[in-house]
Amino acid sequence: MNGVMNGIKFMVDMYVSGIVYAALLVFVAGFLYKVYFGYYKTPQPLKIPQTPQPTTLGGVIIRMAGDVFFFRSLSKGTTLLFMAGWVFHFMFFLILIRHIRYFVSSVPEFVSALGNGAMGIASLLMVALIILFVRRLIDKKVNYVSSFADYFALALIMGIVQTGIMMHYEKFRPNIVEVKAFVLDLMSLKSPFLTMIMHPHSSPGNSLFITHLSLVAALLIYFPFSKLMHAGGYFFSPTRNMINNAREVRYINPWDKG
Amino acid sequence: MADEKTADEQHSEGSEANARMQELLKFTKIKPKAVELTGKIKVPDLKPNSMLEVKPQLLTVKEMLEHLGYPADGLVPNWKEVFLKKMDEILKKYRSVRLYMDICVKCGACVDKCHYFLGTGDPLNMPVARQELMRKVYRRYFTLPGKLFGSRFVNGADLSEELLVMWYTYYYQCSECRRCSVFCPYGIDTAEITMAAREILNSVGLVQKYMHEIIFKAQTIGNNLGMQSSAIVNALEFVQDDLQEQLEMDDIRIPVDEVGADVLFVTPSADFFASPHIESLYGYAKVFHQAGISWTMSTHASEGGNFGLFIHNYEHMKKINKRIWEAARDLKVKRVVGGECGHMWRVLCNYSNTMWGPFDYLDPNYKRPQHICELTLDLLKRGALKIDKSANEEFTVTMHDSCQVSRAMEMGGMPDGQYEIPRAVIRGVCHKFVDMPAETIRERTFCCGAGQGLLGDDMLPTRVKGAMPRMQAYYRAKQESGVNFVALICAICKAQLSKMFPTYGLPMEEVGGVHQLVGRAIVLGAKEGV
Ligand code: SF4
Ligand code: SF4
Ligand code: SF4
Numbered sequence: 009m010n011g012v013m014n015g016i017k018f019m020v021d022m023y024v025s026g027i028v029y030a031a032l033l034v035f036v037a038g039f040l041y042k043v044y045f046g047y048y049k050t051p052q053p054l055k056i057p058q059t060p061q062p063t064t065l066g067g068v069i070i071r072m073a074g075d076v077f078f079f080r081s082l083s084k085g086t087t088l089l090f091m092a093g094w095v096f097h098f099m100f101f102l103i104l105i106r107h108i109r110y111f112v113s114s115v116p117e118f119v120s121a122l123g124n125g126a127m128g129i130a131s132l133l134m135v136a137l138i139i140l141f142v143r144r145l146i147d148k149k150v151n152y153v154s155s156f157a158d159y160f161a162l163a164l165i166m167g168i169v170q171t172g173i174m175m176h177y178e179k180f181r182p183n184i185v186e187v188k189a190f191v192l193d194l195m196s197l198k199s200p201f202l203t204m205i206m207h208p209h210s211s212p213g214n215s216l217f218i219t220h221l222s223l224v225a226a227l228l229i230y231f232p233f234s235k236l237m238h239a240g241g242y243f244f245s246p247t248r249n250m251i252n253n254a255r256e257v258r259y260i261n262p263w264d265k266g
Numbered sequence: 267m268a269d270e271k272t273a274d275e276q277h278s279e280g281s282e283a284n285a286r287m288q289e290l291l292k293f294t295k296i297k298p299k300a301v302e303l304t305g306k307i308k309v310p311d312l313k314p315n316s317m318l319e320v321k322p323q324l325l326t327v328k329e330m331l332e333h334l335g336y337p338a339d340g341l342v343p344n345w346k347e348v349f350l351k352k353m354d355e356i357l358k359k360y361r362s363v364r365l366y367m368d369i370c371v372k373c374g375a376c377v378d379k380c381h382y383f384l385g386t387g388d389p390l391n392m393p394v395a396r397q398e399l400m401r402k403v404y405r406r407y408f409t410l411p412g413k414l415f416g417s418r419f420v421n422g423a424d425l426s427e428e429l430l431v432m433w434y435t436y437y438y439q440c441s442e443c444r445r446c447s448v449f450c451p452y453g454i455d456t457a458e459i460t461m462a463a464r465e466i467l468n469s470v471g472l473v474q475k476y477m478h479e480i481i482f483k484a485q486t487i488g489n490n491l492g493m494q495s496s497a498i499v500n501a502l503e504f505v506q507d508d509l510q511e512q513l514e515m516d517d518i519r520i521p522v523d524e525v526g527a528d529v530l531f532v533t534p535s536a537d538f539f540a541s542p543h544i545e546s547l548y549g550y551a552k553v554f555h556q557a558g559i560s561w562t563m564s565t566h567a568s569e570g571g572n573f574g575l576f577i578h579n580y581e582h583m584k585k586i587n588k589r590i591w592e593a594a595r596d597l598k599v600k601r602v603v604g605g606e607c608g609h610m611w612r613v614l615c616n617y618s619n620t621m622w623g624p625f626d627y628l629d630p631n632y633k634r635p636q637h638i639c640e641l642t643l644d645l646l647k648r649g650a651l652k653i654d655k656s657a658n659e660e661f662t663v664t665m666h667d668s669c670q671v672s673r674a675m676e677m678g679g680m681p682d683g684q685y686e687i688p689r690a691v692i693r694g695v696c697h698k699f700v701d702m703p704a705e706t707i708r709e710r711t712f713c714c715g716a717g718q719g720l721l722g723d724d725m726l727p728t729r730v731k732g733a734m735p736r737m738q739a740y741y742r743a744k745q746e747s748g749v750n751f752v753a754l755i756c757a758i759c760k761a762q763l764s765k766m767f768p769t770y771g772l773p774m775e776e777v778g779g780v781h782q783l784v785g786r787a788i789v790l791g792a793k794e795g796v
Contacts, residue, residue, distance in 0.1 A: 051361060158372050
């Protein structure tokens with residue numbers, strides 16, 4: 009009996025450690041590969057900034073910051089999409105910050121401060137996701153351009169958020185001390201190698217936690233192959249990152265240096 | 267022997283495919299219908315396939331196709347191979363296209379922003395759907411999952427004759443105006459994708475007639491209208507005579523090929539005699555005359571417009587642009603000034619410097635080309651032109667921001683100069699100026715509906731429907747503020763709107779150029795020193 013339990017425990021531990029490292033590897037390698045070879049290394053022959061594009065570097069940085077933090081370009085269109093999109097991204101970001109507490113031994117002030125609002129943040133995030141999902145279904149135009157991948161990405165994130173919210177409740181809650189110890193274990197340099205030689209760390213045996221982690225791993229693996237690449241891609245968008253000074257400063261076409 | 271047979275077979279299969287394609291893309295004349303003007307721009311319901319029939323004519327003149335480096339006999343037999351090779355080349359040469367294939371999240375912010383969608387309701391005229399036509403191919407042939415698991419898995423599309431038809435149809439219902447891109451969270455520029463798609467179509471032998479005929483003429487003869495230099499000299503002499511007669515002055519001139527003039531002036535060749543374009547030519551002449559600036563036009567660079575911009579074929583654009591560079595040097599001018607034209611100005615302002623370098627071999631103070639509105643406003647500010655605004659008393663003027671100018675560049679070194687400077691010029695010569703509704707001007711301006719290669723008569727159904735938002739906006743300004751003149755800074759806009767106004771039941775005379783107004787208001791001879 010004990011042997012069987014040990015066997016199952018070993019397989020679960022292997023699975024959890026395995027997907028974490030595999031997902032991280034695919035994500036980091038895929039993301040960097042795409043950004044470096046796909047976007048950075050591909051030449052942009054001509055200046056195609058789009059007004060109101062500033063004529064100075066500082067101005068361009070400010071405009072891009074406006075796009076990244078406040079979705080300025082998006083806000084020019086439909087308000088509902090802008091609000092839902094912004095709430096989704098910003099709340100997601102706050103939740104990510106909140107997760108720092110699992111990765112450092114002494115939790116910084118601002119992270120623990122977030123704890124009080126965590127449920128509110130997560131609920132808002134969920135509401136925004138639902139709005140985005142429903143909008144895709146009922147707005148005829150958006151529905152027309154949506155494909156399985158678009159619903160899939162939303163559903164995946166909803167799954168992550170939902171399992172996260174559920175873990176808040178006593179009934180499902182994993183042992184936080186165990187979780188944290190496990191995460192810190194995973195972060196040690198020799199852990200990936202230990203996993204490879206079949207000596208995984210002991211993982212918290214909580215099925216909801218394992219589901220949560222599995223979904224996150226799936227998202228990370230999916231990321232570099234999907235539209236989620238907008239996260240890194242935006243910074244290379246020539247309509248947004250080129251300075252509007254083509255007459256003043258000669259822009260050199262990388263494949264026609266003239 | 268066996269090999270020969272397959273080649274033969276391939277060839278006959280190829281010519282069958284071409285015959286089918288010619289049939290599928292056959293031009294059908296459709297009578298365009300204008301909607302009633304209400305002053306409101308309504309987002310239409312989806313009407314799938316409603317614009318599928320509207321296709322521009324194909325170019326079939328062998329000599330032109332050969333000169334441009336495109337297949338001369340229609341669809342090439344191994345078109346799939348050629349198609350993918352060209353697409354691969356463009357994906358490697360244009361970061362814009364490569365990146366925009368990847369990062370669209372299909373948020374739908376752009377779906378109701380295109381004038382062609384608003385005018386037609388055809389879902390494939392929604393910018394993101396237009397992009398998807400290419401993205402489907404991209405996902406299938408240029409991403410790892412697509413290569414491994416096929417088009418079903420990645421929501422892609424295998425190359426097929428239907429796909430070519432869709433491309434040819436809907437990439438010629440985009441005027442590359444970039445309005446959609448303004449609202450896109452990542453600035454995804456559908457124009458870049460359309461330009462790429464057109465060049466890919468060209469490479470397999472599906473070449474649109476109107477635009478490529480013009481590229482050919484501009485490269486070989488020197489202007490879009492295909493006028494030989496003697497014809498240009500004659501035409502401009504005629505304009506000059508006319509002007510002198512009208513004004514009863516014999517020292518106002520339209521100089522051609524005058525070595526040593528200060529300014530080389532380039533403008534679309536339509537300005538030489540099309541109406542209302544020519545009124546602006548009078549205006550330019552009066553500005554130069556009154557300011558005492560010696561200027562000249564050139565027969566070598568007799569065209570400002572550069573249709574090479576409309577496709578991702580850098581060489582075409584560069585070749586056309588070169589003429590201006592050469593003319594400036596040959597005529598030993600000090601600076602280059604550009605007239606009223608949208609896409610011409612984009613090339614001259616944004617691309618010329620990259621392609622051929624600055625004009626620093628002229629007067630080093632003027633290494634950048636100048637827009638005529640920049641020049642005129644400067645003169646107005648310095649009091650170098652005597653103006654009588656009452657000459658334009660009958661007009662309540664509004665301005666249509668040309669899409670290429672308003673969304674692509676700066677003017678006067680200010681990011682919003684392209685809106686403010688022409689407006690300041692208009693205000694400087696008219697008493698009454700009113701803007702159209704805010705969501706239809708400046709960076710959000712609607713294209714006139716015929717830009718970037720869609721001005722051909724074969725595209726009239728598209729043109730009429732695409733003009734709808736602009737027409738409604740104008741009508742609203744007319745209803746609310748009594749506007750009765752729309753001032754333009756683009757030759758294509760002028761040609762399009764002066765045709766659309768009567769189509770929508772408005773008088774054609776309400777369309778004109780900014781320098782038409784300037785020309786009317788300048789008091790000649792009354793010089794008060796510069
Ligand atoms: S606005 Fe941009 S990201 Fe959104 S659907 Fe349109 S092109 Fe895609
Ligand atoms: S570039 Fe202009 S014409 Fe083309 S899809 Fe966008 S809005 Fe429509
Ligand atoms: S003609 Fe004018 S409005 Fe129309 S496409 Fe050109 S610049 Fe745009």
